[in-house]
Amino acid sequence: MVDVSEAVARRMSVRAFRPDPVPGALVREILEAAQGAPSGGNLQPWRVYALAGEDLAALKAQVAATPMEEPEYDVYPPNLWDPFRTRRYQCGEDLYGAIGIGRDDRPGRFRQLARNLEFFGAPVGLFFCLDRKLGPPQWADVGMYMQTVMLLAVERGLDTCAQEFWARYPGTVGAFLGLPDDHMLFSGMALGYRDDAHAINSWRTRRDPFEAWGEMRGF
DSSP states (O other): OOOHHHHHHHOOBOOOEEOOOOOHHHHHHHHHHGGGSOOGGGOOOOEEEEEEHHHHHHHHHHHHTSOOOOOSSOSSOSSOOTTHHHHHHHHHHHHHHHTTOOTTOHHHHHHHHHGGGGGGGOSEEEEEEEETTSOHHHHHHHHHHHHHHHHHHHHTTOEEEEEGGGGGOHHHHHHHHTOOTTEEEEEEEEEEEEOTTSGGGSOOOOOOOGGGTOOOOOO
């Protein structure tokens, strides 16, 4: 059994999956167990859709034929500033460097970005939605639910990649899912078995030292 520390250490944004199917019963088990995630006032604001097989293939085909749409929110603030800008830049350089895509290879970078539309080859695609009248505290609650899903997936030998990329297709995905009009798409997530042989899974994002972001007082 994987303990929590091991699950946190193993979890990463996997961007290449094996095609092996994941049993529906296992996916449901993870999603139901994740209900133990905290939410303010126990609102449980998340609404979750899991797609696989023909349904997932149909969505991917539909989105592939659809131009990017106006997102309902900015995934990153405009004109990102440091230290956040540097962290994001370094993440991108490490990612593309792992698969031999140079800084000036814009077509190569766009092709890799488009892999989001394929859920990076994962056999399961998850979508996390919430009532658009809810506010930032409930967005945080959905994020905690997603993190719980990711750690439970690791415990069961699976891996994930959270994809706010899907915020770029709110209308198409919402219509496909039959999402109620008062709900919005917050994020997608790829779920499946990691392809350890793929170079893109050979690196890990960097982390700043504790002193860069933390303080301890009164101890």
